[in-house]
Amino acid sequence: MVRAGRSTGSPLAAAREAADSDGLEHLARVGLIAYGLVHVLVAWLALQLAWGGGGESADQSGAMATLAESSFGKPLLWILAVGLIALAVWQAAEVLRWRHGWSASGKTRTTALRRSGRALVKAVIYVALAVLAIRYATGSATSSSGSQQQTTAGVFSWPAGQWLVGAAGLVLIGVGAWHVRKGFNKHFLKEIDTTDCSRGAVRLVTRLGQVGFPGKGIALAGVGALLIWAAVTFDPSKARGLDGALRTILDLPFGQILLTLVAVGIAAFGAFCFVRARYPERT
Structure with missing residues (x-):
């Protein structure tokens, strides 16, 4: 820290x-x-x-x-x-x-x-x-899916609410893309101090980040896509949160394999957080 x-x-x-x-x-x-x-x-x-x-x-x-x-x-x-x-x-x-x-x-x-x-x-x-x-x-x-839909319905009642929901979806897609990019360019290594780490520990942190950040990024982008769909159709029931995004991935061709890969990525991000707790942040 x-x-x-x-x-x-x-x-x-x-x-x-x-x-x-x-x-x-x-x-x-x-x-x-x-x-x-x-x-x-x-x-x-x-x-x-x-x-x-x-x-x-x-x-x-x-x-x-x-x-x-x-x-x-x-x-x-x-x-x-x-x-x-x-x-x-x-x-x-x-x-x-x-x-x-x-x-x-x-x-x-x-x-x-x-x-x-x-x-x-x-x-x-x-x-x-x-x-x-x-x-x-x-x-x-209560159910997070129901809460997400209630929140979206409430935002729809605001002035320009439909545009706000769509903008939130775009932001989430952007954050998801940033996570994917962060995993591929290994930018996460610049945020933690691995000076005293062994080579094996650095390799572990690197691999977990390379898998974890893209996996989480894809999930976030899926949530954002559902928000945009809800905004376009003016239907809050389309805003189904992370669970809905993962179920949408499952419905795609080769959905089981794709969802399994995303799940592995999310698990890798969780493991990255475990390892991250061990090392201080760079100043």
């Missing part, structure tokens, strides 16, 4: 100091493991879907439901929630860390805004997953 320079005397400095604490760093590592576990469970559900044994939805909701149904699931869900919240706080601290560059010029400002935006998006995702884990731990969760 990154250690920002410490200072005192202001709420901003206090927030940075709290975010740099060893306790939060360890919790953030737990959060990365939790994030990886969610992806591994989604991959398992996707494999079950591909080969006829599907039960739970093949998405984050199904992963949480799978945990909730196990004998040790609810305590584990609380641990996941705490770790994910710590990850969100860590990403919020990254926004603060790059805040000084917002008023700069040229490349420095561009870098600061890009990294701040990326950290903010990650923080929102981690908070959403933490809330989902808490809802399953307390037994108050």
Whole structure:
């Protein structure tokens, strides 16, 4: 994890100091493991879907439901929630860390805004997953597919809502393409410090990233495509989230094979998160 320079005397400095604490760093590592576990469970559900044994939805909701149904699931869900919240706080601290560059010029400002935006998006995702884990731990969760459709229907009622849903779909497709590109050009290696890694560890991290990022990217692009379809048809029922995207892949020619490959990719991304928790981020 990154250690920002410490200072005192202001709420901003206090927030940075709290975010740099060893306790939060360890919790953030737990959060990365939790994030990886969610992806591994989604991959398992996707494999079950591909080969006829599907039960739970093949998405984050199904992963949480799978945990909730196990004998040790609810305590584990609380641990996941705490770790994910710590990850969100860590990403919020990254926004603060790059805040000084917002008023700069040229490349420095561009870098600061890009990294701040990326950290903010990650923080929102981690908070959403933490809330989902808490809802399953307390037994108050509902179907993620139904929630996605209700949200889409609500956005349709806004001015230019149809365009907003379509734009969200395009953004997800873009994020998916970015994940695929990141896997192929191995850009993820620039984000973690592997200086002290053995050759075998570097090879493992590289292979997991090369498989994992494209697999996740394809899944995200599928979700985006369904949102665009919902926008074009003005039908919120078409917005079926990750589970719907994976089922759409299954319906394609050679769908079982394609879905299996995507599931392997998602599992590899989960394993990458496990390994990622071991290494600090580059400054």
